Amino acid sequence: MRPKEKQSLSEARVSLTKFMTTIIIAVFIEGLVGVFERSGKAPEDILFPAALLIVATFMVIALGVYQKFSVSAEGEKKEKDIPE
Template sequence: MTTIIIAVFIEGLVGVFERSGEQPKDILYPAALLIVATGMVVALGIYQKFSVNAEREKKEKGLTD
């Protein structure tokens, strides 16, 4: 997941710099990529937070495998 996020960020940044001198509408796709990548980072953070909480609860209940 992290590799995909990095690839999307790089693609968005390269697109922004390539199209920065052109028409404003041409920058919408790269900007959307950056927004999507940011959302992916937030989603990954939420997932990890829930995973840590679930593991902590599992240990407290003594349900370790």
């Protein structure tokens, strides 16, 4: 096992992506369940579940931006032959 500080950029990106994906899925499920529960009983209470869905959408967008910048940084690092 390698110490945490010796991880490469790609290993860090993969582990962070897996973690964030798990969180995003949980937020989407919570939002969807809330929307379906509240829509039949009290439609005026649907604001919080809808906000959860919007937040989860922004999390997906942020993860995509992170992936784009991370892959670009890895490519630049490989081009310059900077040791990790």
